[in-house]
Amino acid sequence: MKNKPFLTTRKLQPENQESPIHFLSTWLTPAKYFYRRNHFPYPSLTDRHLWLQICGNVPQPRFFHLNDILSLPEKSIILPVECAGNKRAYFDPKVHGEQWEDGAISQGKWTGVPLSHLLELTGFYNQTKEVVFQGADFGRKPDKEDLIPFKRSLPLEKALHPDTIIAYLYNDKPLDYTHGYPFRLIVPNWYGMASVKWLYKIELINDSFNGPFQTEDYVYYPHKHNDHKSFPVTTLQVNSTIQQPLPFSILNTGVHEIKGIAWTGKGVITEVEISLDNGDTWQKAVLERLNEPYAWTKWSFLWHVEKKGEYSIYARAKDSQGRIQPMNAFWNRKGYGYNAVSKVNVKIE
Amino acid sequence: MKNKPFLTTRKLQPENQESPIHFLSTWLTPAKYFYRRNHFPYPSLTDRHLWLQICGNVPQPRFFHLNDILSLPEKSIILPVECAGNKRAYFDPKVHGEQWEDGAISQGKWTGVPLSHLLELTGFYNQTKEVVFQGADFGRKPDKEDLIPFKRSLPLEKALHPDTIIAYLYNDKPLDYTHGYPFRLIVPNWYGMASVKWLYKIELINDSFNGPFQTEDYVYYPHKHNDHKSFPVTTLQVNSTIQQPLPFSILNTGVHEIKGIAWTGKGVITEVEISLDNGDTWQKAVLERLNEPYAWTKWSFLWHVEKKGEYSIYARAKDSQGRIQPMNAFWNRKGYGYNAVSKVNVKIE
Numbered sequence: 044m045k046n047k048p049f050l051t052t053r054k055l056q057p058e059n060q061e062s063p064i065h066f067l068s069t070w071l072t073p074a075k076y077f078y079r080r081n082h083f084p085y086p087s088l089t090d091r092h093l094w095l096q097i098c099g100n101v102p103q104p105r106f107f108h109l110n111d112i113l114s115l116p117e118k119s120i121i122l123p124v125e126c127a128g129n130k131r132a133y134f135d136p137k138v139h140g141e142q143w144e145d146g147a148i149s150q151g152k153w154t155g156v157p158l159s160h161l162l163e164l165t166g167f168y169n170q171t172k173e174v175v176f177q178g179a180d181f182g183r184k185p186d187k188e189d190l191i192p193f194k195r196s197l198p199l200e201k202a203l204h205p206d207t208i209i210a211y212l213y214n215d216k217p218l219d220y221t222h223g224y225p226f227r228l229i230v231p232n233w234y235g236m237a238s239v240k241w242l243y244k245i246e247l248i249n250d251s252f253n254g255p256f257q258t259e260d261y262v263y264y265p266h267k268h269n270d271h272k273s274f275p276v277t278t279l280q281v282n283s284t285i286q287q288p289l290p291f292s293i294l295n296t297g298v299h300e301i302k303g304i305a306w307t308g309k310g311v312i313t314e315v316e317i318s319l320d321n322g323d324t325w326q327k328a329v330l331e332r333l334n335e336p337y338a339w340t341k342w343s344f345l346w347h348v349e350k351k352g353e354y355s356i357y358a359r360a361k362d363s364q365g366r367i368q369p370m371n372a373f374w375n376r377k378g379y380g381y382n383a384v385s386k387v388n389v390k391i392e
Numbered sequence: 393m394k395n396k397p398f399l400t401t402r403k404l405q406p407e408n409q410e411s412p413i414h415f416l417s418t419w420l421t422p423a424k425y426f427y428r429r430n431h432f433p434y435p436s437l438t439d440r441h442l443w444l445q446i447c448g449n450v451p452q453p454r455f456f457h458l459n460d461i462l463s464l465p466e467k468s469i470i471l472p473v474e475c476a477g478n479k480r481a482y483f484d485p486k487v488h489g490e491q492w493e494d495g496a497i498s499q500g501k502w503t504g505v506p507l508s509h510l511l512e513l514t515g516f517y518n519q520t521k522e523v524v525f526q527g528a529d530f531g532r533k534p535d536k537e538d539l540i541p542f543k544r545s546l547p548l549e550k551a552l553h554p555d556t557i558i559a560y561l562y563n564d565k566p567l568d569y570t571h572g573y574p575f576r577l578i579v580p581n582w583y584g585m586a587s588v589k590w591l592y593k594i595e596l597i598n599d600s601f602n603g604p605f606q607t608e609d610y611v612y613y614p615h616k617h618n619d620h621k622s623f624p625v626t627t628l629q630v631n632s633t634i635q636q637p638l639p640f641s642i643l644n645t646g647v648h649e650i651k652g653i654a655w656t657g658k659g660v661i662t663e664v665e666i667s668l669d670n671g672d673t674w675q676k677a678v679l680e681r682l683n684e685p686y687a688w689t690k691w692s693f694l695w696h697v698e699k700k701g702e703y704s705i706y707a708r709a710k711d712s713q714g715r716i717q718p719m720n721a722f723w724n725r726k727g728y729g730y731n732a733v734s735k736v737n738v739k740i741e
Contacts, residue, residue, distance in 0.1 A: 052414075055396075
């Protein structure tokens with residue numbers, strides 16, 4: 044009998060479930076194991092949602108039907124989508140919000156049309172500053188009266204990047220309803236809140252977009268009681284996760300494979316190091332890469348251990364921009380971008 | 393769309409998965425949501441396992457076929473089975489082993505034949521001291537050479553208790569393979585390790601049984617570095633779990649239902665109290681009971697909160713033996729029987 048993992052349920056209203064990241068080892072996360080992070084109830088979709096609207100300050104505003112979009116040249120990219128709150132449960136002091144552990148990240152093959160192709164067809168004015176993306180999902184937020192749609196913007200330059208795509212396939216199949224069918228914006232290198240699901244309206248504007256998911260949530264607030272020095276959440280931190288062994292597991296003496304994944308939003312992972320002496324000395328893990336610029340890197344390290352006792356396993360990734368996972372994460376009030384050195388304690392019996 | 397929870401995967405080899413206790417509110421846990429706690433790989437079952445053997449120091453040793461057992465008078469009991477390691481993740485200092493949070497407990501209706509009926513048919517000698525139960529599962533343990541079967545004993549008196557049953561139905565259906573088909577011993581009031589799955593051999597002995605799951609594991613060791621003052625894990629502690637609200641959730645001002653379950657291995661739950669001021673004052677929750685002596689008690693409390701800020705919700709249960717959940721759990725090296733006051737932090741925005 045092959046034992047199978049499940050998503051880990053964090054909340055049901057709205058549905059927030061974590062990927063069983065410790066028990067997956069494929070490059071492409073199967074759709075059923077992709078983490079689910081929703082701000083609102085699932086939207087009711089109609090034929091209207093098969094039309095993607097580009098509007099706002101645009102020379103030729105128009106609607107693109109799914110079939111129009113399928114007829115355009117497609118592009119496929121393998122990349123992880125990571126929730127900005129991934130690993131929030133590890134902040135110390137603790138912060139409120141979904142208590143994600145390591146599984147608010149999943150990787151797959153996204154296929155779609157670059158947004159820049161669509162914007163060539165509609166045209167855009169020189170003074171365009173941002174592009175606003177609206178999903179079909181909406182609902183209430185604490186401390187607000189009105190119904191609020193999920194809306195986020197990108198600077199024009201990021202929106203025009205050739206790898207910013209409107210995806211309609213995941214792992215070569217139509218997107219699951221839970222993951223944004225029929226259209227999901229995919230923004231490489233940014234945290235997942237930018238990759239808007241159930242995308243149905245794209246608006247070009249000449250100023251800066253404000254909205255609760257742009258200027259209230261998904262903002263780093265370094266202070267507990269005031270908003271000083273806050274700044275927006277955008278690109279992924281350099282980060283890693285130890286998939287095996289499991290936290291607080293009890294193992295035999297002998298050889299164990301320590302393994303995991305590492306990823307970054309700037310450049311590529313150049314090194315993953317392991318420490319077995321609380322960070323005094325570090326040894327290089329073996330890296331395994333896809334020939335894909337944004338995909339996560341797998342790493343592994345063979346650990347020979349003969350002495351019984353308790354051990355801490357540390358892992359830290361470095362990227363080609365010289366960034367390295369810090370010993371302590373940058374604490375912020377809403378708990379985004381946790382990327383401290385990954386740690387797993389084990390006992391050898 | 394109705395969002396559904398999943399089991400939470402703690403380990404796959406062997407399979408250890410937690411019940412989504414925060415998202416279930418029925419008296420009877422559906423079999424698919426029953427927690428899975430295995431010591432070894434799932435056993436390969438054959439027709440041999442349809443025969444339950446009673447042997448050892450017995451006047452009339454014999455095998456009972458499933459059909460023999462089905463023909464005997466049946467008894468149904470609703471009760472929770474709780475892993476002795478439930479809530480282990482909350483010990484401070486942390487202990488090694490499966491990091492169960494609140495979901496290593498599930499409740500259902502168990503139907504079977506009292507073991508005492510079978511022992512009337514085989515007879516037993518006056519000098520019998522213990523009854524040893526063996527499951528079909530076996531495997532390796534760290535730091536041991538041999539293959540080890542899962543074996544546990546009960547004192548004769550507990551084995552003869554009219555509510556100690558050999559169950560073959562769960563919620564009116566044959567036991568799931570993952571939960572001990574065809575026979576599971578059910579020992580009311582004791583932690584789950586006593587309720588041996590895939591039961592196929594019962595041996596009566598005149599002395600005390602020793603085995604790794606009896607005298608090494610499932611023992612309270614109060615000291616980290618020695619075995620002084622150790623004693624066996626048997627009856628359930630008085631305990632409770634807050635099912636809602638969820639830990640570190642962000643809520644509106646207004647009225648919230650705080651709700652959960654409480655249970656004990658001695659007597660019945662007489663009171664559940666809630667504190668919203670870190671334990672200075674306590675208010676009674678409303679209890680809801682089944683007319684079943686071992687079933688858990690549901691409790692709820694309506695919380696009116698108008699002031700924004702961070703709150704800790706405490707819940708503690710009392711039983712008819714005068715036991716009450718302590719502010720701090722009794723720390724023990726292998727992490728059994730955690731039953732400190734239940735706590736959930738929330739933020740009101």
